[in-house]
Amino acid sequence: MLPSELSSIIDQSTWGRALSPAERAQVMAATTERRISAGQGIVSIGDSASHWFGLIDGLAKMSVTAADGRITTLTGASRGAWFGEGSLLRREPFRYDVIALRDCHIAELPRATFEALRQGSLPFNHCLQHLMNARLGLFIGMLRNDRLLAPDARVAACLASLYNPDLAFDPGPRLDLTQAEMALLAGVSRQRANQALQRLHERGLVCLGSRGLQIPDVEALQAYAFEPSK
Numbered sequence: 001m002l003p004s005e006l007s008s009i010i011d012q013s014t015w016g017r018a019l020s021p022a023e024r025a026q027v028m029a030a031t032t033e034r035r036i037s038a039g040q041g042i043v044s045i046g047d048s049a050s051h052w053f054g055l056i057d058g059l060a061k062m063s064v065t066a067a068d069g070r071i072t073t074l075t076g077a078s079r080g081a082w083f084g085e086g087s088l089l090r091r092e093p094f095r096y097d098v099i100a101l102r103d104c105h106i107a108e109l110p111r112a113t114f115e116a117l118r119q120g121s122l123p124f125n126h127c128l129q130h131l132m133n134a135r136l137g138l139f140i141g142m143l144r145n146d147r148l149l150a151p152d153a154r155v156a157a158c159l160a161s162l163y164n165p166d167l168a169f170d171p172g173p174r175l176d177l178t179q180a181e182m183a184l185l186a187g188v189s190r191q192r193a194n195q196a197l198q199r200l201h202e203r204g205l206v207c208l209g210s211r212g213l214q215i216p217d218v219e220a221l222q223a224y225a226f227e228p229s230k
Contacts, residue, residue: 006033006107009056009080012169014130018123030113036100043098049087051108055079055168058104059177061184062096073187075138076101078162080169085128086135088114101181134166151188155196156205156225158186163218175213182213200224 010016010027019027033056036042042053042060055077062074062083074096077083087094088111117124138161159182162171177185183193197213200206205221207214215221 005056005105006031009054009107013054013080013082014166015082015124015127018127019117019121023117023121023124026116027109027113031107031109034106034108036104036106038100038102038104040100041097042100042104042106043084043094043096045094045097047094049084049090049092049094050111051084052082052088052111052114053084053098054082054107054109056105056107058106059101059181060098060104061101062098064096073184076158076162076185078168078171081167082131085114085132101184130166134164138164138167151186151192152196152199153225154188155182155186155193156200156221158182159206159213159215160218160222160225163215163222173215174211175215177212 007028010019010024010031016024016027036058045064057079060077060081062077063071064074065071077098083098084094118128141157141161159175162168162175179194179197180190182197183190186193186196188196197206197208200221201208203224204216205224207216
């Protein structure tokens with residue numbers, strides 16, 4: 001029998017590989033799955049933190065909306081990403097929205113199981129600590145990007161963040177990502193995103209095609225994104 005998508009995403013994740021056989025069985029028995037259509041909310045501000053969420057497939061963004069309707073994108077989430085642990089640990093409602101940018105397949109691990117792992121598994125706690133440290137680094141970098149980087153480097157930094165192995169699975173050299181989705185993830189207008197991608201293409205950092213983007217050299221993209229002069 002072929003493994004299910006849920007089984008695969010748990011077995012491929014760092015924290016899933018750290019589980020004992022009994023803990024893995026507990027996780028598989030408790031976790032439910034949900035499918036979300038593009039444009040719909042996975043999580044909304046004010047929702048109770050009742051689950052830890054994993055993205056089995058799809059693309060989503062985390063964002064906040066101001067009282068005047070302005071939307072600020074915090075970060076993106078791609079296949080293999082898990083999110084919501086901060087709200088679970090603080091036992092407070094979500095402070096951000098998570099919106100499906102395309103059809104998404106979601107895993108939902110209940111709070112009770114999450115807490116059982118946190119209380120009983122030292123390896124799980126180490127993985128959780130590593131994840132939260134990686135997320136903190138991401139948000140510090142994004143704050144820097146918003147304040148210091150030009151649009152080209154901001155788009156490059158957003159693309160480079162999708163290759164962070166601590167937050168999601170390596171998507172491979174070809175990104176199934178439209179320019180409109182890129183604009184939403186980077187928090188810039190579609191026109192700005194298109195211009196930035198064209199200039200990154202001219203530099204050989206991104207290859208544009210009709211079926212998405214190609215990243216020929218991730219390290220070169222990361223270096224360009226975080227050069228102090230950009």
